[in-house]
Amino acid sequence: MSNIKEELIQEIAPDVARIDQAMRDDLEVTTLGYDPLLMEVLHYGIFNGGKRLRPLLVLLAARLAGSVEKGKTEEELLQLAIAFEYLHGATLYHDDVIDQADLRRGKPSVVKQFGEIAAILGGDFLHSRSMYIIGSVAGSKALDIFCKATNAMVDGEFLQLRNARNYNLSESDYFAAVRGKTALLIAATCEIGAIAGGASDAGRQALTAYGLALGTAFQVVDDLLDYQGDAAITGKAVGNDFKEGKMTLPVILALHNAGEQESVRLLSLLRDTASEGEGFEEAYALIEKYDGFSASRKKAESIVREALSGLDMFTDEDALTLRTVLQTLAEYVLIRKK
Amino acid sequence: MSNIKEELIQEIAPDVARIDQAMRDDLEVTTLGYDPLLMEVLHYGIFNGGKRLRPLLVLLAARLAGSVEKGKTEEELLQLAIAFEYLHGATLYHDDVIDQADLRRGKPSVVKQFGEIAAILGGDFLHSRSMYIIGSVAGSKALDIFCKATNAMVDGEFLQLRNARNYNLSESDYFAAVRGKTALLIAATCEIGAIAGGASDAGRQALTAYGLALGTAFQVVDDLLDYQGDAAITGKAVGNDFKEGKMTLPVILALHNAGEQESVRLLSLLRDTASEGEGFEEAYALIEKYDGFSASRKKAESIVREALSGLDMFTDEDALTLRTVLQTLAEYVLIRKK
Numbered sequence: 284m285s286n287i288k289e290e291l292i293q294e295i296a297p298d299v300a301r302i303d304q305a306m307r308d309d310l311e312v313t314t315l316g317y318d319p320l321l322m323e324v325l326h327y328g329i330f331n332g333g334k335r336l337r338p339l340l341v342l343l344a345a346r347l348a349g350s351v352e353k354g355k356t357e358e359e360l361l362q363l364a365i366a367f368e369y370l371h372g373a374t375l376y377h378d379d380v381i382d383q384a385d386l387r388r389g390k391p392s393v394v395k396q397f398g399e400i401a402a403i404l405g406g407d408f409l410h411s412r413s414m415y416i417i418g419s420v421a422g423s424k425a426l427d428i429f430c431k432a433t434n435a436m437v438d439g440e441f442l443q444l445r446n447a448r449n450y451n452l453s454e455s456d457y458f459a460a461v462r463g464k465t466a467l468l469i470a471a472t473c474e475i476g477a478i479a480g481g482a483s484d485a486g487r488q489a490l491t492a493y494g495l496a497l498g499t500a501f502q503v504v505d506d507l508l509d510y511q512g513d514a515a516i517t518g519k520a521v522g523n524d525f526k527e528g529k530m531t532l533p534v535i536l537a538l539h540n541a542g543e544q545e546s547v548r549l550l551s552l553l554r555d556t557a558s559e560g561e562g563f564e565e566a567y568a569l570i571e572k573y574d575g576f577s578a579s580r581k582k583a584e585s586i587v588r589e590a591l592s593g594l595d596m597f598t599d600e601d602a603l604t605l606r607t608v609l610q611t612l613a614e615y616v617l618i619r620k621k
Numbered sequence: 622m623s624n625i626k627e628e629l630i631q632e633i634a635p636d637v638a639r640i641d642q643a644m645r646d647d648l649e650v651t652t653l654g655y656d657p658l659l660m661e662v663l664h665y666g667i668f669n670g671g672k673r674l675r676p677l678l679v680l681l682a683a684r685l686a687g688s689v690e691k692g693k694t695e696e697e698l699l700q701l702a703i704a705f706e707y708l709h710g711a712t713l714y715h716d717d718v719i720d721q722a723d724l725r726r727g728k729p730s731v732v733k734q735f736g737e738i739a740a741i742l743g744g745d746f747l748h749s750r751s752m753y754i755i756g757s758v759a760g761s762k763a764l765d766i767f768c769k770a771t772n773a774m775v776d777g778e779f780l781q782l783r784n785a786r787n788y789n790l791s792e793s794d795y796f797a798a799v800r801g802k803t804a805l806l807i808a809a810t811c812e813i814g815a816i817a818g819g820a821s822d823a824g825r826q827a828l829t830a831y832g833l834a835l836g837t838a839f840q841v842v843d844d845l846l847d848y849q850g851d852a853a854i855t856g857k858a859v860g861n862d863f864k865e866g867k868m869t870l871p872v873i874l875a876l877h878n879a880g881e882q883e884s885v886r887l888l889s890l891l892r893d894t895a896s897e898g899e900g901f902e903e904a905y906a907l908i909e910k911y912d913g914f915s916a917s918r919k920k921a922e923s924i925v926r927e928a929l930s931g932l933d934m935f936t937d938e939d940a941l942t943l944r945t946v947l948q949t950l951a952e953y954v955l956i957r958k959k
Contacts (some may be wrong), residue, residue, distance in 0.1 A: 317772070318779035337797035377745065379740050380718075400719050402742065407715065408775045410748060414723060415768040418756030430753040434655070437746045610701060 292610045293380075295339055302338045302603045303330070305361045313412060320397075324405040328393045329372050331436040337371050337472045338364035340497075341613070344476030344490045345501065347597050352479025359420050359496075363479055366416035367472050369409040370429075374436065376406030380521075389518030401534065416473070425475045432471040441462025450550050452530035454539075458490050461502045462495070468542060469498030489593040493609065496590030502584040507579055508621070517621045522563045527555045537575030545569055580617070587613045629949045633677055640676045641668070643699045644706065651750060652757050658735075662743040666731045667710050675709050675810045676702035677950070680834075682814030682828045685935050685943045691819025701817055704754035707747040708767075712774065713742030719778075727856030741885030755813070763813045770809040777801025789890050790868035791927045792877075795802050799840045800833070826930040831947065834928030838921040839954050844869040845917055846959070848905060855959045860901050870920065872904075875913030883907055917957070925951045 306329060314322045341364040345354060355363070378384070379392040380402045388391060394402035407559040410433075418426040442460050446452055473494030478485040508517055509524045510533060524531050534553065538546050549569045570576060591613060594606050627773040643866050644667060650694060652660045679702040683692060693701070716722070718740045724730060724848045732740035748771075754763045780798050784790055811832030815825040846855055847862040862869050872891065890900040909915060931952060932944050 313772070317765070317776040318783060321776060321779045323956060324779075377741050381741055400778060403715050403719060404775045406750065407745075409773075410745065411752065411768050411771045414749065414752040414756070416763055418764045419761035423757035426753055426756045430749050433749045434651070434746060437742045437749075438655040438659060440738060440742050441659045441662075445656060445658060491835060511878050 288615060291561075291608070291615050294608050294611070298339055298342055299335050300360060302335050302342075302364055302368065306330075306365045309362070309365060309412075320401070321405065321408065324393060324397050324401045325372075325409065327396060328405060329368070329374055331390060332388050333368070333371070334424070335368060336501075336616075337367035337469065337613075340469065340472040340494060341367055341476040342607060343609055344473040344494070344610075345480030346484030347594070347602060347609070348477040348480030348486050349599070349601065355420070360476075360479055362416050362420050363475060366413040366420075366429075367468075367475075369413040369416075370433065370468070373406040373409035373413065376402045380406075383515075384519070386519050421475060421479055425478060428471050428474055428478075432468040435463035435467045441599065442534060446530070448528055448554070448556065450530060454532070454535050456532065457532055457535055458499065461499055465502040465505075466495050466498030466604075469501065470494035484602045485596060489596055492593050493590045496586045497613055498614060500587045500613070501581055502546040502577060503532055503583040504616060504619060505588075507533060507576060508619075510570065511576060513620065520606070525553065525563050525566060532579040533570050533575035535575075536582075537570040537573035540573040540575075540578075541569065545573070583617055624762065629946070629953050632946050632949070636671050639699060640673050640680075640702055640706065644668075644703045647700070647703060647750075658739070658840065659746065662735050662739045663710075663747065665734060666714055666743060667706070667747075668704035669728060669815055670726050671706070671709070674839075674954075675807065676934070678810040678832060679705055679805065679814040681947055681950075682811040682832070682941060684820030684933070685947070686815040686818030686820030686824050686828065687883060687939065687941060693758070693817040697813075698817055700754050700758050701763075701813060702752040704758075704767075704924075705806075705813075707751040707754075708806070710745035711744040711751065714740045716749070718744075722857070724857050725900070736953060739939060740756060740920060759813060759817055762846065763816060766809050766812055766816075768881055770806040773801035773805045784868070786866055786892070788868060788892065789872060792870070792873050792957070793880075795868065795870055795873055796837065800838055803840040803843075804833050804836030807839065808832035823934060827934055829929045830931050834924045835951055835954060838925045840955060841870055841917055841921040841924075843952060845871060845914060846957075849914060851958065863891065863901050870917040871908045871913035873913075874916040874920075875908040876913035878911040878913075879907065879914075884912070921955055 307435065310322065310325055310329070314325065342360055345360050345363075348354070354360075369487055375387060376393050379387055380394045380399055383394075384392050385395045390396075391404060392402075397405070414426065414429065417429045437461050439462075442463065446456065446460065470491050471494070473490040475485060477490040482490065506524060509521065509531065512519075513520050514521050530553070534549065543550065549566060552566040552569075555562070594609060597606060630842060648663055648667070649659065652663065660817065680698055683698050683701075686692070692698075713725060714731050717725055718732045718737055721732075722730050723733045728734075730740075731743060735743070752767065755767045777798050777800075780801065784794065784798065802901065807831050809832070811828040812825060815828040820828065847859065850857075850859050852859050868891070870882065873889065875887065879887065887904060890904040890907075893900070929948055932947060
């Protein structure tokens with residue numbers, strides 16, 4: 284773990300620094316003359332130790348696609364990259380209002396710190412800025428991809444509303460929800476990066492598939508961390524999904540393997556959990572007993588492996604280094620602790 | 622009143638019907654395959670008796686600008702028009718979450734009817750769709766105008782947060798807040814309509830100025846209705862601004878005219894009002910005594926009059942009818958009861 288992480292950090296550090304600087308510069312210009320409280324709310328939510336996964340993927344995909352004549356300038360690529368971090372920020376602002384979450388990455392969430400008006404409108408501001416950048420830098424095709432991803436996120440949440448307390452949720456229902464909730468947007472980072480880099484159709488498809496797989500794996504690991512994470516490291520409470528009675532992959536896969544009696548027991552623990560999450564340990568033990576955690580992790584690994592093999596098509600000189608970074612990133616997503 | 626209203630309704634009825642149909646068609650296509658609850662939430666919030674002022678202005682401004690060779694097709698204009706109604710809808714969804722408003726146009730608000738998740742995410746969906754349309758139909762210059770207006774709305778709310786309970790608010794502070802909160806977006810409908818219609822620079826400026834004036838007057842009248850409206854007609858409670866201790870134009874202008882003793886009294890009524898709005902009648906009487914209501918109305922009238930005279934530059938055959946509609950619209954905004 285720590286080796287992979289250190290190697291990756293070293294490789295991506297210059298890009299992360301450029302992304303952060305680009306956001307500082309852009310926010311400075313964009314909020315010029317606006318109320319200082321707005322700037323404070325944006326800075327607080329954006330510069331809080333995020334992993335910058337989405338903007339990094341834009342840059343990496345664009346470079347791997349790598350047609351200098353057809354592609355955008357470095358500055359334009361950076362703008363597209365930060366648009367995705369803004370959108371990600373906007374969704375976190377709004378999610379924390381919806382979930383009434385007090386903590387985000389170990390600090391008070393924006394809504395907790397500044398209140399609901401600031402969280403909703405700060406999110407709207409970031410959303411608007413992100414779409415402006417995509418539309419003006421990458422044009423209407425990119426805006427279409429971007430909107431389809433954000434619409435799918437909204438749809439995913441509505442689906443989740445409908446699925447809440449639906450204890451017949453199948454594995455494919457789960458993956459459909461994950462696609463909308465997380466994976467399509469990460470796929471969009473790679474697809475828009477690929478387009479901006481001047482990719483061929485095949486190159487664009489391979490990168491989009493990689494993004495979709497990485498995003499799916501990311502969410503599966505998120506759902507694992509919700510059971511197995513260490514709150515001191517993840518910066519958010521453990522057991523939320525259980526408290527809400529959510530049918531995530533570890534539960535669904537454990538139910539596949541458990542006999543009727545223990546399936547009924549696991550479901551009743553989920554169904555009857557009060558807001559304090561009584562029964563978490565018993566549920567955890569049942570999921571573990573029936574390989575729910577290990578089988579979920581294996582699914583995530585195999586999804587990522589397949590998508591990585593699709594990147595073999597990029598064969599020129601620089602591609603090898605970039606493919607290694609994307610591979611390391613995928614490995615990191617699988618073993619991350621936060 | 623009823624004459625102006627009927628005349629106007631007759632004139633704009635075909636456009637309103639086309640706007641409504643365009644939204645139904647667009648929502649049908651856009652939400653295809655999405656969760657049916659999303660469609661329900663969007664329909665509920667959008668087709669609730671709105672005045673369609675913003676989309677109408679897009680169409681009217683485009684026609685007045687009227688260069689057929691340079692302009693967009695009728696279908697594209699309709700798309701741009703509905704984008705503004707979507708954005709307006711999105712802000713109402715979010716505003717009602719922020720204000721915890723139970724009623725909107727006499728019916729339960731979206732947040733009251735469907736809950737916070739639906740209201741926040743339904744608003745995000747509409748916001749996203751509106752920006753997509755503007756960017757893809759009218760391009761990056763229009764997207765820039767649109768974003769500046771939405772950013773100003775956010776900024777206006779932050780300013781309002783900061784101004785809340787600031788009892789030294791001046792008339793120019795008030796108009797600056799109105800500009801961001803309402804007027805710039807209405808100006809944007811006219812400006813983007815003008816661009817889409819192929820306006821000259823001068824034509825575009827005149828139409829933008831008209832929109833800014835109309836939007837300003839609209840908000841002044843809104844603030845008057847908050848004191849003088851009939852809840853059965855407006856569809857929302859009267860006295861909200863007073864309860865929140867807001868310094869709106871009627872109060873500011875009354876304070877100009879009142880002596881020290883009664884100024885102190887009016888301010889203390891605003892300052893000390895509990896959530897039930899005790900003291901409303903006494904405050905109302907003081908504002909009326911010192912011409913706060915009538916002076917506000919006169920300000921709104923003079924703002925509109927000046928902007929209307931700017932439209933004299935449009936002199937061709939069709940322009941006269943269109944200018945009459947825009948004038949009637951402005952008169953309606955001034956005398957509207959809801």
